[in-house]
Amino acid sequence: MxxxxxxxxxRMITDYGTVARLSGAPETMIGPDVIIDSRKATAGAFFVALPGESADGHDFVGAAYEQGAAAVMVTHPVDAEITQVIVNDTAAGLTSLARAVHACAREEGLRTVAITGSAGKTSTKDLTHQVLSAVGATVSPTGSYNNEIGTPLTVCRVGQNTDFLVAEMGSRAAGDIAHLCSIARPDVAMVCNVGSAHIGEFGSRENIARAKGEIYEALPTEGWAALNANDPLVAAMWQRTAAHRAAYRVGGQPVFDVPGVELEVHADGIVLDDLQRAGFTLVATQDDQVSSASVQLKVIGAHQVTNAAAAATAALCLGVDLQIVADALSNAVPRSPMRMEFHELANGAAVINDAYNANPDSMAAALRTLASMIADRRRTNPRARALAVVGDMLELGSDEVQLHRAMGELAAQLGIDEVWAIGDFAEVIADGAGERGRVTRVDRAAGSLQLDDGDVVLVKASRALGLERVANELVDREDTR
Structure with a gap:
């Protein structure tokens, strides 16, 4: 900001939907940072006092002031010598401020890419950020700052010289995506895929598709809908927008029709190295002109090819040159923590920390990556083992038992040597894995694993289980040795 x-x-907050009044000096200069954590206050920051289950932001106004904040947003006057913007609802006030920031920036040329999906949206967002950063100043969240608080905070980071905003958008109910798009109206929108994440809340994949597709309805007619032609539920969303249409696909997968496509992007000739990093040819067709460029990803997993194709499509929709896109994808690195983080250990073993979150689709992709990686390692080290420390996938509804058992079964089918299961569904996962399955606890998991040269361990579960503790302990233990 x-x-x-x-x-x-x-005045901006009031003009964009939340009545606000000022208590304090009207000439107080505020910015550029907008924060909700008093510990992150910087000189001139604007501290938004949000209520919480365990703490109320109003109790930290004084701390924010001491850290350098210039003003605060509150629901009632607070006894502190600081300029105060008073509203009935601070979350609504934050939303109104973000709408104002985005509207002003948009008038000055800001272009926004909005991304949602059941799996892969954070990785796609990170790749898109790095591609667009090659041609202009780009703002996007680190990690999954993708809800009704995270999105406004990200928008408020847009400054006078920002060229691009990449907004990741999550949803737990119908209307969530539409609400977030009302804060950051997209110029390019995409649904990465429709899977089983949050199916317990939505009830079916069709309901998930209806909710995710709201992102295309938010596009202006001059905008671009980037559609995954390998996903039938996404491909069908072309009907929900009057914007320009782009379609992307990955070779070797079924392709579903997207009528009226003006830009087609596909990844072809995919080859994986021993760390499961993909090399491929990126092909773009527009106005009957075909161009291509080579890409060699640094991020891990075959599933990253689809994410890269999506990021490329977004950038091409915004007019970025294909060779610049390919070079930026080849130089892109993991940007958000605990997402396929690869740690090569001093003893020759390795840890894949993918503990940020999990759903059936992302779990399957991670397990397949582990299996492929260990197959390559066994060419030079036949004793190398694939180990998986996995836990509960939350919000799966009535199918949760079946889906957790299927996870264990998939691990067994892929030849994972040991499956260490943690959480409420540990027994179910272990049962699915058969003789390979073990049950443990978070505080015992690292101690249960003795890693030898060539071994690779995957650590993955829903965020609530905190399995990054296991990954961090393994890395610290072996590197200390």
């Missing part, structure tokens, strides 16, 4: 005075900020 550009630095503005308190009177202007109060």
């Amino acid at each position: 550009r630095t503005i005075d308190a009177a202007t900020m109060t």
Whole structure:
């Protein structure tokens, strides 16, 4: 956010939907940072006091002031010598501020890419960020800052010189995506895929598709809908927008029709190295002109090819040159923590930390990556083992038992040597894995694993289980040795 005075900020918040009044000096200069954590206050920051289950932001106004904050947003006057913007609902006030910031930036040329999907949206967002950063100043969240608080905070990081905003958007109910798009109206929109994440809340994949597809309905007619032609539920979403249509696909997968495509992108000739990093040819067809460029990814997993094709499509929709796109994808690195983080250990073993979150689709992709990686390692080290420390996948509804058992079964089918299961569904996972299955606890998991040269261990579960503790302990233990 550009630095503005308190009177202007109060007016902006009111103009974009939340009645606000000012208590304090109207000439107070605020910005550029907008924060909700008093510990992150910087000189001039605007602290938004959000209520919480365990703490109320109003109790930390003084701390934010001491850290350098210039003003705060509160629901009632607070006894502190700081300029205060008073609203009935601070979350709504934050939303209104973000709408104002985005609208002003859009008038000055900001272009926004909005990304949602059941799996892969964070990785796609990170790749898109790095591609667009090659041609202009780009803002996007680190990690999954993708809800009704995270999206406004990300938008508020847009400054006067920002060229691109990449907004990741999550949903747990119908209307969530539409709400987030009302804050950051997209110029390019995409649904990465429709899977089983949050199916317990939506009830079916069709309901998930209806909710995710709201992102295309938010596009202006001059915008671009980037559609995954390998996913039938996404491909069918072309009917939900009057915007320009682009389709992307990965070779070797079924392709579903997207009528009226003006830009077609596909990844072909995919070859994986021993760390499961993909090399491929990126082909783009537009106005009957075909162009191609080579890509060699640094991120791990065959599933990253689809993410890369999606990121490429978004950039091409915005007019970025194909060779620049390919070079940026080849130089892109993991940007958000705990997502297929690869750690080669001093003793020759390796840890894949993918503990940020899990659903059936991302779990299957991670297990397949592990199996392929260990197959390559066994060419030079026949004793190398594939180990999986996995746990509960949350919000799966009535199919949760079946889906957890299927995860264990898939691990066994892929030849994973040992499956260490953690959480409420540990017994179910272990049962699916058969003789390979073991049950343990988070605080015992690292101690249960003795890693030898060539071994690779995958650590993955839904965020609530905190399995990054296992990955970190394994890395620290072996590197200390």
